[in-house]
Amino acid sequence: MTVETIRYSCGAVEGVGALVRGPAADARSPLLLVSPNWLGVTAEAIERAGRLAGEHGVAFVADMYGEGRTAAGPQEAMPLASALRADPEERRRRIAAAHETLIAEAARRGVGDPARCAAVGFCFGGGNVLELARGGAALKAAVSVHGDLKSPLPAVPGAVKAALLVLHGSRDPAAPKAERDAFEAEMDAAGAKWQMLTFGGLVHSFCEEDAATPGLAEYDPAAARQSYRLIGQFLEDAFEARL
């Protein structure tokens, strides 16, 4: 895959994201906005975007913190993510800027079909892509994987254009059942098209290979494998108007 660093204007900051192209990317390729977990645009985040893009896709890894800042661990990440969670308007501006950058930079390179655009996020990034969808972004689909589900700015009826898929653990302490319930009530009231797969017994970060904090954040290879399959199928269904 080809990886390019892209500098872009991003709300109150300058973003530094990564544009990833599969070897067979062309003008019909799907465009994926990938919002990584709260560690930011790390090498792992870029690798995962490449995996999601596959042979044919084009993906952009969104920088939410500015200057491509990454966090070494939860202690560094927590205040960065919390600041944006407390400021949902700035949070939306930043993820929207990444979305616009994906569309513009792909067009500049003659790759990607803007009618086949979707967003996928993990943990904090799942919350980011849901915020983007709540804001009415022109996306066919948005997928949150163990993300935060509740927003201080709930979707208003008719606002959400994207089909939403939420993959979540039943015992996720970072976004517990009350958040799933709030999401469900919000999206039904907003008339959004949504699906939620709840994995019984799983906690946070089941798709994060490094996660190994019992009861809080635990990698689950079977759920991760199933999640990647479901994401691929959901996006394909959304692109083909089969949802």
Next chain:
Amino acid sequence: MTVETIRYSCGAVEGVGALVRGPAADARSPLLLVSPNWLGVTAEAIERAGRLAGEHGVAFVADMYGEGRTAAGPQEAMPLASALRADPEERRRRIAAAHETLIAEAARRGVGDPARCAAVGFCFGGGNVLELARGGAALKAAVSVHGDLKSPLPAVPGAVKAALLVLHGSRDPAAPKAERDAFEAEMDAAGAKWQMLTFGGLVHSFCEEDAATPGLAEYDPAAARQSYRLIGQFLEDAFEARL
């Protein structure tokens, strides 16, 4: 496919079910117990079992009412299903008898691998297969599609051997959110392996082609298509110990 009528002892009644074999069924075939909706062992139920069995599978359509009795519509079906919902022990005996019959009749014909046995049910049948799983049946998986989720005899810790998949509409008035919540709490407490896919905005019977009662029971071709795909993948994952 080959369809045979099978008479068997079934709790307090004599069951009359249907054994269905795909054209390529052999000794390694998966064994599927199919519990139809509350209309009973109808031609549609047998056709659907054949679809689930596919080329290679063996399926048995369970008779819950005895003598293969079918209901022409909801008015006839309601009292039949309600009587068994009110008597969970008899309900379990009947679905367990069908399970045993599937194993025995397949063995007699030299087809099917009992280590690859699962149960799938629709509406009332979804509740039946969950009751079978709660009772500790030797199944690799049990799948409820818009089924009833709450039992008067909740699973005790360690009882459930099957991996469970629930496919359900967020606005299903026949098994509303309180039933989903009860199921989740029950299965997490029991230590069961479970997953639930909630389809936002959908009501009851989204896999039933004839369902057309707005707000109550409505066919949804996209959800039905996705459901069959998910069932197939979940069973395959369960058979291959990939859950």
